[in-house]
Amino acid sequence: MFSNFVCFRPFPAIFLSLALAASASAEEKVLNLYSARHYQTDEALYTGFTKQTGIKINRIEGKEDELLERIKNEGANSPADILVTVDAARLADAHEMGLFAPVKSKILEARIPANLRAEDWFSFSTRARVIVYAKDSIKVGDVQNYADLADPRLKGMVCTRSGSHPYNLSLMAAIIAHQGEARAEEWARGVVANFARAPKGGDTDQIKAVAAGECGVTISNTYYVARLMRSDKAEDKKVMDKVGIVWPDQKGYGTHINVSGGGMLKYAPHKEAAVKFLEYLASDEAQRYFADGNNEWPAVASVKVANPALDKLGRFKTDALPVGSLAMYRSKAQIIFDRVGYR
Ligand code: FE
Numbered sequence: 001m002f003s004n005f006v007c008f009r010p011f012p013a014i015f016l017s018l019a020l021a022a023s024a025s026a027e028e029k030v031l032n033l034y035s036a037r038h039y040q041t042d043e044a045l046y047t048g049f050t051k052q053t054g055i056k057i058n059r060i061e062g063k064e065d066e067l068l069e070r071i072k073n074e075g076a077n078s079p080a081d082i083l084v085t086v087d088a089a090r091l092a093d094a095h096e097m098g099l100f101a102p103v104k105s106k107i108l109e110a111r112i113p114a115n116l117r118a119e120d121w122f123s124f125s126t127r128a129r130v131i132v133y134a135k136d137s138i139k140v141g142d143v144q145n146y147a148d149l150a151d152p153r154l155k156g157m158v159c160t161r162s163g164s165h166p167y168n169l170s171l172m173a174a175i176i177a178h179q180g181e182a183r184a185e186e187w188a189r190g191v192v193a194n195f196a197r198a199p200k201g202g203d204t205d206q207i208k209a210v211a212a213g214e215c216g217v218t219i220s221n222t223y224y225v226a227r228l229m230r231s232d233k234a235e236d237k238k239v240m241d242k243v244g245i246v247w248p249d250q251k252g253y254g255t256h257i258n259v260s261g262g263g264m265l266k267y268a269p270h271k272e273a274a275v276k277f278l279e280y281l282a283s284d285e286a287q288r289y290f291a292d293g294n295n296e297w298p299a300v301a302s303v304k305v306a307n308p309a310l311d312k313l314g315r316f317k318t319d320a321l322p323v324g325s326l327a328m329y330r331s332k333a334q335i336i337f338d339r340v341g342y343r
Helices: 003-009 013-022 023-028 041-053 065-076 086-097 106-111 146-152 166-177 181-193 203-211 220-230 234-242 271-281 284-292 308-313 323-340
Strands: 029-033 054-059 083-086 122-134 215-221 241-244 256-262
Touching: 003 083, 003 181, 013 241, 023 166, 029 041, 029 271, 041 054, 041 271, 041 308, 065 086, 083 086, 083 122, 083 271, 086 166, 086 215, 086 256, 086 323, 106 256, 122 146, 122 181, 122 203, 122 284, 146 181, 146 215, 146 284, 166 181, 166 284, 181 323, 203 215, 203 220, 203 241, 215 220, 220 234, 234 241, 256 323, 271 284
Parallel strands: 029 054, 029 083
Antiparallel strands: 083 256, 122 215, 122 241, 122 256
16 A cells, blocks of 8 residues: 555655655545554544545554654655554653654543643553452462562562563553652562563463463453453453452552553654544544454543443552653663563
8 A cells, every 4th residue: 555655765856746746635635554553443443534534544554663663764754644552651762763743632632631642642542450360379468569579478479471571661660650769679679589480472371371370470451351351262261260350559559551542753744634533533433443442441531432341340540640751761660670680
């Protein structure tokens, strides 16, 4: 779909500007989207936008960090109008790399809560990082807080994905933000001392390891839990029978949340369409597709999704820390994880 853009690039600047001038009349009719989301329900989302606005969406899907690299390398020649990706720290990275353009929109300001947006990117859904424990080997009272994962009574019981993964770095960033570096490092050291095995695999692999008795407790994003809860496979049902879910830190700061979201790119060729698309993502209809497609919660508080797994998980107190501020502590989080051997 992007072949016409690609073939412009080798031409001299004069041809490029002629080509862009020729397409100026059609400017508002196309939107080029780089997306790290790969959910079927997103199709409905894009169709809905095209129906409403007449703007056709060209989509490039890729892995989160690859898309950031690609946009950076394409520079001013990038055809991309919008980047949609996951993890607040990654969105903040894109901001730091100067990839986004500021967006002024009354609609976005009114609909997306202030702690879920920055001047140039917006969250459209939230997910929480929860504790998952083995019901037959762990007492639920022992795993009520993230701090418990570092408690010596859980020695040899903890498994997680890599410390370098954005989900764990963002959680660590939140711990640094709340408690300072020294206490956060103590925590990380305690978690590593409690490892049942060296970090490997994704969140779903950890939940399965807990169910299989390879470890007793882990942390996972809620949508992986919800996905297993909604699975028809007998083996997934067995996994979910064995594990319990805890909202961490309900008596303290609240459970750490992260987001998926996006922003308009600095060199977006179709800026008006890009703002329209961001505003569309904050609409009731789009919020439902966007959040529910990955078993997440809509960023717009008034929008409700009917998702049996999320309903079953229930309500919880979320950490009110602005998600954009996680980026501030992310490199510290990585340094500390490296120092304590949380690989
Ligand atoms: Fe994920």
